[in-house]
Amino acid sequence: MNYSTKTWISDLPSYEPGRPIEELARELGLPGIDDIVKLASNENALGPSPRAVEAMRHAASDMHLYPDGSCHYLAEAIAHKHGVDVSQVVLGNGSNEIIELLGHIFLDRDNGLVMSEGAFLIYKLVAMAFQSESAAVPMRSYTHDLDGMLDAIQDDTRLVFIANPNNPTGTMVDGAEIDRFMDQVPGHPLIVFDEAYIELLPVNRRPDTLRYIHDGRNVCILRTFSKAHGLAGLRVGYGLMSGDLANLMHRVRQPFNVNAMAQTAALAALEDESHVENTRRMTEEGLEQMVRAFEDRGLEYVPSVANFILVRVGNGRECYNKFAEQWVIVRPMDAYGFPDHIRVTIGTHDDNEKFIGALDRIMSERDKL
Numbered sequence: 001m002n003y004s005t006k007t008w009i010s011d012l013p014s015y016e017p018g019r020p021i022e023e024l025a026r027e028l029g030l031p032g033i034d035d036i037v038k039l040a041s042n043e044n045a046l047g048p049s050p051r052a053v054e055a056m057r058h059a060a061s062d063m064h065l066y067p068d069g070s071c072h073y074l075a076e077a078i079a080h081k082h083g084v085d086v087s088q089v090v091l092g093n094g095s096n097e098i099i100e101l102l103g104h105i106f107l108d109r110d111n112g113l114v115m116s117e118g119a120f121l122i123y124k125l126v127a128m129a130f131q132s133e134s135a136a137v138p139m140r141s142y143t144h145d146l147d148g149m150l151d152a153i154q155d156d157t158r159l160v161f162i163a164n165p166n167n168p169t170g171t172m173v174d175g176a177e178i179d180r181f182m183d184q185v186p187g188h189p190l191i192v193f194d195e196a197y198i199e200l201l202p203v204n205r206r207p208d209t210l211r212y213i214h215d216g217r218n219v220c221i222l223r224t225f226s227k228a229h230g231l232a233g234l235r236v237g238y239g240l241m242s243g244d245l246a247n248l249m250h251r252v253r254q255p256f257n258v259n260a261m262a263q264t265a266a267l268a269a270l271e272d273e274s275h276v277e278n279t280r281r282m283t284e285e286g287l288e289q290m291v292r293a294f295e296d297r298g299l300e301y302v303p304s305v306a307n308f309i310l311v312r313v314g315n316g317r318e319c320y321n322k323f324a325e326q327w328v329i330v331r332p333m334d335a336y337g338f339p340d341h342i343r344v345t346i347g348t349h350d351d352n353e354k355f356i357g358a359l360d361r362i363m364s365e366r367d368k369l
């Protein structure tokens with residue numbers, strides 16, 4: 001069909017998500033999905049918060065009703081947890097939606113955003129969807145170069161994205177570096193701290209970005225229930241920001257952007273500290289397990305603080321296909337500018353062992369060539 005579309009939309013590259021388990025099972029002709037290990041989308045290998053599962057069971061019979069469009073109880077609980085006013089909380093269909101809402105509010109063909117070259121790809125895609133420019137600043141040792149990002153800010157910069165920890169590199173900038181950046185940054189762009197993985201860090205290592213919101217700085221913090229809380233399938237995330245910015249977000253979001261099951265589950269998961277703690281411990285142990293495996297095999301990797309790790313394997317896409325043949329789904333990284341790497345999500349101890357076993361088979365096959 002020959003649609004008369006906005007040309008820049010037809011030119012947009014599509015985002016390539018982690019491959020679904022079901023799709024690989026179909027392709028390999030497997031009867032079920034149980035034998036496949038998916039370490040491709042930084043999901044929580046422990047599963048959802050058990051409290052969230054229980055709450056969802058009770059809520060199932062109310063699903064004929066529209067959700068609370070204001071997410072009242074969930075927003076209140078989040079506000080209470082972070083010590084902000086409820087008017088400063090915006091819920092989204094994943095934090096991904098909040099990123100898109102920022103695009104709706106700020107971006108057009110006359111302005112742009114600043115990000116790192118190896119940062120979460122969605123920022124760039126959202127800029128493109130709004131015909132806006134994205135200045136991608138080269139990283140230093142796979143980490144945000146905050147000085148370089150400061151230099152890249154122009155009069156027409158509307159947004160600066162700092163994913164911390166960053167996906168896909170797993171690196172972070174610490175509180176002192178952020179403070180130095182915030183001391184120098186001009187007031188006109190909104191600084192977005194995307195903290196999707198922050199709960200995976202011990203509390204004393206999490207930079208205190210919230211205080212910039214309390215101080216009335218031009219800052220927005222993004223969080224999600226997809227990672228530490230294990231609710232990626234439900235799509236629920238949130239932003240903390242000024243009441244004025246939140247007000248604009250409510251104008252552009254869909255009336256029922258967060259479904260009722262997601263609200264119920266997220267409310268229960270928010271209080272489930274022990275699930276988050278168990279996830280944090282599993283991640284820490286899993287990272288050690290992966291690092292040991294890479295070091296034993298002489299593979300170069302990027303030290304990570306999140307629930308995934310970048311490892312240099314040669315041709316990443318070819319390697320991704322080889323892992324799929326071994327029933328392990330990992331993520332190729334060419335779209336992020338790391339064609340020699342794959343990104344591996346940290347799984348349970350057994351998942352990680354299956355990955356390492358497949359790695360050995362792939363490496364020994366290569367040696368035979």
Ligand SMILES: Cc1ncc(COP(=O)(O)O)c(C=O)c1O
Nearest residue numbers: 094095096120167196224226237
């Ligand atoms: C850095 C970062 N931000 C945001 C997201 C989006 O998460 P969600 O939309 O599931 O909340 C992801 C997902 O992988 C991410 O890695």
